[in-house]
Amino acid sequence: MKYIQTIPTCETCDLQKFSVFKHLTKIELANLSIDKGCNFFKRGNVLYNEGNRINGFYCVNQGVVKLVKTGIEGREQIIRFAQKGDIIGYRSILSKELACTTAKVIDDAVVCFIPASKLFGLVQNNNSFAMELMKLACKELGEANKFILDIAQKTVRERLAEVLMLLRETFGLDEDHVLQILLTREELANIVGTATESVIRLLSEFKSDKIIALNGRKIQFLNENTLIRLSNFYE
Amino acid sequence: MKYIQTIPTCETCDLQKFSVFKHLTKIELANLSIDKGCNFFKRGNVLYNEGNRINGFYCVNQGVVKLVKTGIEGREQIIRFAQKGDIIGYRSILSKELACTTAKVIDDAVVCFIPASKLFGLVQNNNSFAMELMKLACKELGEANKFILDIAQKTVRERLAEVLMLLRETFGLDEDHVLQILLTREELANIVGTATESVIRLLSEFKSDKIIALNGRKIQFLNENTLIRLSNFYE
DNA sequence: CGTACCATTGAGTTGCCTCAAACCTAGTGG
DNA sequence: CCACTAGGTTTGAGGCAACTCAATGGTACG
Numbered sequence: 047m048k049y050i051q052t053i054p055t056c057e058t059c060d061l062q063k064f065s066v067f068k069h070l071t072k073i074e075l076a077n078l079s080i081d082k083g084c085n086f087f088k089r090g091n092v093l094y095n096e097g098n099r100i101n102g103f104y105c106v107n108q109g110v111v112k113l114v115k116t117g118i119e120g121r122e123q124i125i126r127f128a129q130k131g132d133i134i135g136y137r138s139i140l141s142k143e144l145a146c147t148t149a150k151v152i153d154d155a156v157v158c159f160i161p162a163s164k165l166f167g168l169v170q171n172n173n174s175f176a177m178e179l180m181k182l183a184c185k186e187l188g189e190a191n192k193f194i195l196d197i198a199q200k201t202v203r204e205r206l207a208e209v210l211m212l213l214r215e216t217f218g219l220d221e222d223h224v225l226q227i228l229l230t231r232e233e234l235a236n237i238v239g240t241a242t243e244s245v246i247r248l249l250s251e252f253k254s255d256k257i258i259a260l261n262g263r264k265i266q267f268l269n270e271n272t273l274i275r276l277s278n279f280y281e
Numbered sequence: 282m283k284y285i286q287t288i289p290t291c292e293t294c295d296l297q298k299f300s301v302f303k304h305l306t307k308i309e310l311a312n313l314s315i316d317k318g319c320n321f322f323k324r325g326n327v328l329y330n331e332g333n334r335i336n337g338f339y340c341v342n343q344g345v346v347k348l349v350k351t352g353i354e355g356r357e358q359i360i361r362f363a364q365k366g367d368i369i370g371y372r373s374i375l376s377k378e379l380a381c382t383t384a385k386v387i388d389d390a391v392v393c394f395i396p397a398s399k400l401f402g403l404v405q406n407n408n409s410f411a412m413e414l415m416k417l418a419c420k421e422l423g424e425a426n427k428f429i430l431d432i433a434q435k436t437v438r439e440r441l442a443e444v445l446m447l448l449r450e451t452f453g454l455d456e457d458h459v460l461q462i463l464l465t466r467e468e469l470a471n472i473v474g475t476a477t478e479s480v481i482r483l484l485s486e487f488k489s490d491k492i493i494a495l496n497g498r499k500i501q502f503l504n505e506n507t508l509i510r511l512s513n514f515y516e
Numbered sequence: 517c518g519t520a521c522c523a524t525t526g527a528g529t530t531g532c533c534t535c536a537a538a539c540c541t542a543g544t545g546g
Numbered sequence: 547c548c549a550c551t552a553g554g555t556t557t558g559a560g561g562c563a564a565c566t567c568a569a570t571g572g573t574a575c576g
Binding site for chain 1: 350352353356358360371372373375376377378381382404405408411412414415416418419420421422423425426427428429430431432433434435474513
């Protein structure tokens with residue numbers, strides 16, 4: 047982690063238009079930039095650890111961050127990802143609890159830090175912002191609930207197929223249908239909630255079935271419909 | 282479900298003092314009572330179904346409601362319980378999504394219904410209320426995240442022990458250490474995320490180990506420390 | 517060129533699921 | 547009062563998905 051030369055200002059940040067900050071006034075945005083910190087983080091860097099008291103929240107400007115909970119014998123469970131425009135740490139601040147996850151960079155990232163007081167100020171004075179924030183929390187809650195059902199009832203194969211489609215939604219594919227995020231087998235296992243070896247075996251099954259192609263950590267999507275069907279997705 | 286004679290008014294409702302409504306003014310509380318519906322529901326009644334569009338939220342005055350998601354071959358996963366003072370359905374309203382759970386009564390209940398417009402009005406005009414609501418959503422989100430970790434990494438035995446302690450926290454024990462909520466074995470399984478038979482086998486194991494005593498659906502706690510230890514709870 | 521990390525494959529084990537049958541209890545109605 | 551039914555509970559048997567452990571191969575990097 048190191049200080050970067052040009053701190054992106056919130057007023058000129060393009061991401062702001064599509065994020066939770068979209069309803070802020072010019073003045074509010076300018077105010078947000080004051081006291082703001084901004085750092086560059088390399089893969090593996092940790093923004094904060096589970097159990098930390100954090101006094102602000104983070105806004106991802108570039109790169110990818112994973113939010114993980116650590117369980118039995120240090121095994122990680124990936125709860126969600128954050129990429130450009132996403133904010134993290136807001137949950138702990140609003141609920142006035144300790145951080146319930148560790149935030150670890152998995153793709154070199156530029157991340158801004160905004161003190162909690164700013165967040166509370168905005169919630170107090172800008173109802174649209176408060177609504178956006180609530181919407182965000184409620185959306186995440188809905189996703190978490192869905193994930194509970196999946197992990198409780200689906201097989202590992204179904205979950206892996208679903209996770210692949212989920213990653214596809216989140217990070218997209220390039221022109222060759224290659225997934226635009228590189229994860230280790232272990233990280234994949236930590237999303238699905240299974241053993242690394244199980245992921246490896248299932249991936250190579252999918253490969254023999256011509257559903258995906260593998261090249262190191264690159265995953266190429268060959269047959270999305272089958273993947274959706276395998277994930278046992280309905281409704 | 283039938284109309285009840287005396288609709289509890291929000292101003293005089295004791296529950297209000299400890300709930301998300303605790304910062305409302307007398308006037309706001311009075312206003313909340315207007316247009317409010319209130320019904321009595323018997324065990325098995327459904328307040329709303331997963332996928333419904335709901336145009337208001339519910340406040341539990343008496344009894345217990347379970348929120349479930351329905352998965353493969355109709356098997357239910359219990360996401361959380363709501364009892365007196367708790368509100369349900371607010372997530373869908375705030376995130377403007379369809380209901381992500383079905384709300385089913387498991388202990389005869391009196392439940393008030395408040396139109397969504399009232400909720401939005403309060404969020405607009407009362408910042409403390411907006412904060413409380415956000416706090417609630419974020420707290421639930423934290424719990425959901427924890428549950429994801431548990432269900433992904435713990436054994437069924439550990440999860441059952443944990444669920445028993447969780448129920449103990451939520452519903453309490455009477456003077457004989459009997460859990461103050463009656464659930465079928467199937468419902469227990471639907472919280473833990475396992476098969477009914479597995480719950481039965483493990484419960485009778487706990488019984489032979491003198492950790493609990495069973496009498497129909499009544500569960501008596503004999504040794505909470507062992508239960509905590511079995512749940513693999515740490516930190 | 518060694519070290520570290522990750523990926524892969526095989527073998528063996530087991531926790532948990534499914535299926536099936538029997539039993540218990542409470543409610544209904546003749 | 548008893549027979550009947552329905553819903554829930556319990557126990558047994560058998561099978562398999564997925565885990566653990568272990569060994570090997572590949573790749574990147576200082």
